Amino acid sequence: MRGGALPLLVWALLLAASGATNAVWTGDPIQIEEFAGAVAITLATAGVLIVRRREAARRGEPSGPRDPEPVTHTSFGAVIAAIGLGVFVFGFTFGHFMIYLGMGIMVAGFGRLALELYHERRAVRRREP
Amino acid sequence: MIAISTDHKRIALNMGLTALGFFILGGIFALFMRAQLTSPHGDLMSNQRYDELFTMHGSTMIYLFVTPMALALALYLVPLQIGARALSGSRVALAGFWIYLCGGLVMQSGWFANTGAGQAGWTSFYPLSNGTYSPGVGQDLWVLGVILAALGELLVAICITMTIARRRAPGMTVLRMPVFTWTSLVSVLMVVGAFPMLILAMLLLFIDRHGGHIYSGFTGTIDYQDLFWFFGHPVVYVMFFPYLGCAAEAVATNAHKRWFGYKAFVASMMTFSVLSMSVWGHHMFVTGGVTNGFFSFTSTLLLVPAGIEYFDLVGTLIGGAIRLRVSMLFGLTFFIQFLIGGLTGIFVASPVLDYNAYGSYFIVAHFHYTLFAGSVFGFFAGVYHWFPKMTGARLREGLGRVHYVLLFIGTNLTFMPMFVLGLDGMDRRVSRYSQHPGWAFLNRLETAGAGVIALAVAVFLLNVLVSLRRRELAGDDPWSGHTLEWATSSPPPPLNFERPLPPIRSYAPLLDLREEAEDRARERERGAASEARV
Structure with missing residues (x-):
């Protein structure tokens, strides 16, 4: 399958x-x-x-040459986006200013994530034969 | 860097340690409740404070400790067991951990609200939880905290599902996945299937509390329960299966035998998990809003897959070279104590018996035997089994035995009298009770038991501290393990495996290697003996 x-x-x-x-x-x-x-x-x-493309063969060795694959070690963007969501949700009870603050943090987090993914793809492209 | 690491092991340790912190907090809430119930008319706290305590105790234990701890164990061990270098969607899992942490903090922040924390129970039944009967910010924070915690756990579960499906090592077929990985897989499938319903139920409850009138009337009340229990029953098994996997791995390793009846076990896991998605209505027998016959039938059917697991356990033990290490003691006790919870569950799967037991301490005893006397013992079996892999150091066996004995005594002293109290008619969720003969004595016994449990947890924490400060090095494979996590260093390196993986021809590849080596040695001996005879 x-x-x-x-x-x-x-x-x-x-x-x-x-x-x-x-x-x-x-x-x-x-x-x-x-x-x-x-x-x-x-x-x-x-x-x-x-x-999606399968990443490992189930039986025997993986067939054919595989593309270079990025390995992520850290992600500041994911953490910022998650905290932004937390602040956003907390704002519904604590005060509306936190809804906007949370949205701002989330946007910053997703921006950072986009940057991380962009750098990752560039690094992979540089390694491709 | 620790907080933003996308290494599955680091995220799992962060999640596990956070969950452990919430376990201690939830335990402190329980101690306050037990202190209040020491005498029939205890005056330690008001009724409202007691309501807040039992709500936050249950919520903390279920949403913030047992479920995330099960996911954290899976997050750490599953990629190692299937020979994966990394997690699929590691950024999503990292975000999931942080969303869960935010959820926990939002939920607990209710304690600082002037109306107090959530107080409608961990189920927050409607209309008790609406804006009229549970006004104030505390209940709102509870609802929002549950939404965030469930969302975070859902994201982590999706990543584990993807990893199992896409990152298995060459040779690791579906029917060669280790027992723990299988129990984790069915658990995360249940999370994926059931947790969205909880998020939906809570979103609608939040809107309702702010004038939305979503759950109005009798139908609305039943609809809330339907939505909630569609999550609420499967989560019991999400809190059970991974710990069953921990206990099974500990038992098989310490019996130096393969887990008996593997394929039957896998089939039973699939049917068990699907059935447990189909039994939620047994929580609603007394409402008159569900078809009791269907849910009684499916609930009783659960006996079949559960029986297969016990059969497999006995089969594994028979003929094994058993070593009674601490992980084995916890593993075996998990099965025995869960049996008490499981069998009493079959009693209340009968609507006639449930009408009598509903809302009494019998129910409290039943679910504490499944979730505490069961799952928590499975958790400790897993901790003693895999602590050397996670840290490179062994936990002290002597302190472990003290921990085990205290926890065993404390658990049974606390929860066994609850069966008697429940059958005698004592209601749950009351801060004061009548001067019925014997009730005060049994409640005092329970309070003493809760104190013994607290002492046991303190001994465990001391054990961790001592073992980490004065390390007894464990090596890569201290127990002669069966599965791939024991084929790498302790603790494992960032991409899990630096050496090539052994060939994977069954669900116990390391045991295969040892058996092959033994066979070769035996053949050599036989050859040498026949040569000598010639």
């Missing part, structure tokens, strides 16, 4: 079967929607795995 999505698909299938039993037995719309939501999220995750 491409992308290693097999366990997710099997799990989603079993969950769908359980949801179908629930639908037949109870007919409760909110419960059916909950099952459908969980199955959809799992299938979406499996879908991402199927679409």
